[in-house]
Amino acid sequence: MRALCVAVLIGLCATAYGQGGAAPASSTTPRHLLAGVKAFKAQHYEEALVELRIVARAADAPDDLAFYLGPTLYKLGRYQDALGVFLGSKASRDTLTEFYLAQTYYRLALYRSARAVFVDLRTRGLGPALDAAAGEYVAEIDRGYARRPAPVVVEAYVAQGLALSDARLAAAYLDEGRQVDELAGTHRAEEIGWQLAQRYVALGDSARARPILEPIAAGHGAHAAEAADMLAKLP
């Protein structure tokens, strides 16, 4: 019995305080996390980022690191980095993380994406302050799109999407372009969709790539054959 207790204790120690490895798990990770949070609270965002970067490198980094890191990057004005963190996180996002994601979209002028997140948040239920704020954002975006957007707006998003090397960010801009294309009536769905699908495939996101590729492959457009080929290769 005593031997069993000792074994259990050793196991617990290893679990709680890390077992080494490529990225060392350490008992200091929670302390750095807390230090990062305290710095964020004090609006010392650079300091918060330093602490959170240490946490990010640790093997025992929390799954929801985006909850801390995303808003910190947002506050530093590093909106693309923040978006990358939010979109790259595999942890399920809570309300506050989603709210900061929506704000990040807004700051990057990805208004349709921002609107979708704000609307979804309001549907799911927000506290009074955030609900009112989300309502203001949605109203502002609706005002901006009260008139049909000019084709150059679509072009701007597409150009930005094509210019970005990060597939996740590129997809965000191309997706925005696709949504604005519908509003603008510029009929560039296939062309933009083809580019977008390629980014999703690069990200291993077949679930998003497939519904975009299928109509392209079924059509007679310039990318029909390539889309069919790509569809056939999707897992």
Place this chain on the structure above:
Amino acid sequence: MRRLAVVVALLAAPPLAVADRAHDEMSEALLAQADLHPSPMQLPTTAQAPQHASANSAVKRGNGPQSANAQASSEEGKLTGQANAAAHHAANAARDAAGNAQSENAKQRAHDHPHPPHPTH
């Protein structure tokens, strides 16, 4: 057995407690610091491009949040300002061309009308 339970609790509790505390405090800060009022929306145009605030710059340069915010507003128009950039490039190109022409003219003048050497002091 009871002693084991106590030890287990002691071992597991601190990191969990700190993580919970961090999450609670961050939630509080995120609520307090959320931007509740949107800045005016500005649709991008092709003639406009992002003045991309270098992502690392604020931290690397040790700038404070104030300047980071300034950067933020510059990046906020991620898709704005390409026209300015293009105009800037065009102006630079024109300036370079003018400079080159001036320099060529000066060379030509020097060649056609060589000045006497400056007296040395």
